[in-house]
Amino acid sequence: MARPKAPERPKKKVFFRRRKVCKFCVDKTEWVDYKDTKLLQGFILERAKILPRRISGTCARHQRMVQEAIKRSRHLALIPFTAD
Amino acid sequence: MRTYELVIVADPRLTDDEMVTLTEDYKKMITAGGAEVTKEESWGRRKLAYPIAKLNEARYVLICVSTDGKSPLPEVELRLRQNDKVLRYLTVRTDRNGKPIPPPQPREERGPQGPGGPGSGPGAGRDFGAPGRGDRGESGEEN
Numbered sequence: 001m002a003r004p005k006a007p008e009r010p011k012k013k014v015f016f017r018r019r020k021v022c023k024f025c026v027d028k029t030e031w032v033d034y035k036d037t038k039l040l041q042g043f044i045l046e047r048a049k050i051l052p053r054r055i056s057g058t059c060a061r062h063q064r065m066v067q068e069a070i071k072r073s074r075h076l077a078l079i080p081f082t083a084d
Numbered sequence: 085m086r087t088y089e090l091v092i093v094a095d096p097r098l099t100d101d102e103m104v105t106l107t108e109d110y111k112k113m114i115t116a117g118g119a120e121v122t123k124e125e126s127w128g129r130r131k132l133a134y135p136i137a138k139l140n141e142a143r144y145v146l147i148c149v150s151t152d153g154k155s156p157l158p159e160v161e162l163r164l165r166q167n168d169k170v171l172r173y174l175t176v177r178t179d180r181n182g183k184p185i186p187p188p189q190p191r192e193e194r195g196p197q198g199p200g201g202p203g204s205g206p207g208a209g210r211d212f213g214a215p216g217r218g219d220r221g222e223s224g225e226e227n
Contacts, residue, residue, distance in 0.1 A: 075130040
C-alpha cells in the first residue's frame with residue numbers, strides 16, 4: 001500500500017513553469033514606439049496600470065522602453081491613465 | 085544629425101483648412117529655424133483615451149524633423165504652449181548616436197499572439213495559482 005504512494009511524492013514537487021522570454025529581445029527591438037497603441041494596449045491591465053515585468057516576462061531594458069512609451073502615449077491621450 | 089518627432093494634439097473644432105494652416109505655420113517655423121521637415125502625417129480626428137479640456141476628440145498631426153546642429157524646437161514648443169488650439173504636444177528625439185532609430189520590423193507571425201500572451205491577466209493568474217492549489221489538494225486527500 002505504501003508502494004504506490006512513494007513514487008507519487010516526487011512527481012508533485014516537479015511542477016514546471018514555462019520560462020518567460022522577453023518578447024522584445026526575441027524581436028531584437030531597439031525602440032518601442034509610443035504611437036503603436038495596439039502593442040502598448042497589450043502591456044496595460046484592465047485598470048490601465050502598466051503590466052509588471054514579473055507577469056509579462058519583459059527584460060529590464062525593454063520594460064524601461066515600454067514604460068517610457070506608455071507614459072508618452074498617455075500624455076497624448078492615445079491610451080488611458082486609468083479605466084473609468 | 086538629430087531627428088525629432090513632434091506630435092500635435094489640436095482642438096477638434098478646427099476646420100480642415102485651419103488645421104492645415106496651423107501645421108504649415110509650425111512647419112515654417114521649423115524650416116526658418118534651420119531644420120528640415122522630413123515627414124508630415126495627419127492622423128485626422130481621433131477619439132481621446134480620456135477627455136482633455138472637456139473634449140472627447142482631437143486632431144492629431146505628426147511632424148518629423150531632422151537638423152544638423154541648431155534646433156528650432158524650443159521656440160516651436162514655446163509657441164505650441166501659447167496656442168490654445170493646441171491641447172497637447174510631444175517632442176521626442178528619435179536618433180541615437182547620430183543615427184536615426186530604425187523603425188521596428190513588422191513581425192506579423194508574432195503580432196496577434198505576442199501582445200495577447202503576456203498581456204492577459206488570467207494567463208498569469210493560472211501560472212501562479214494552479215501549482216499551489218493543486219499540490220495542497222492532492223496531498224490532503226491522500227494523507
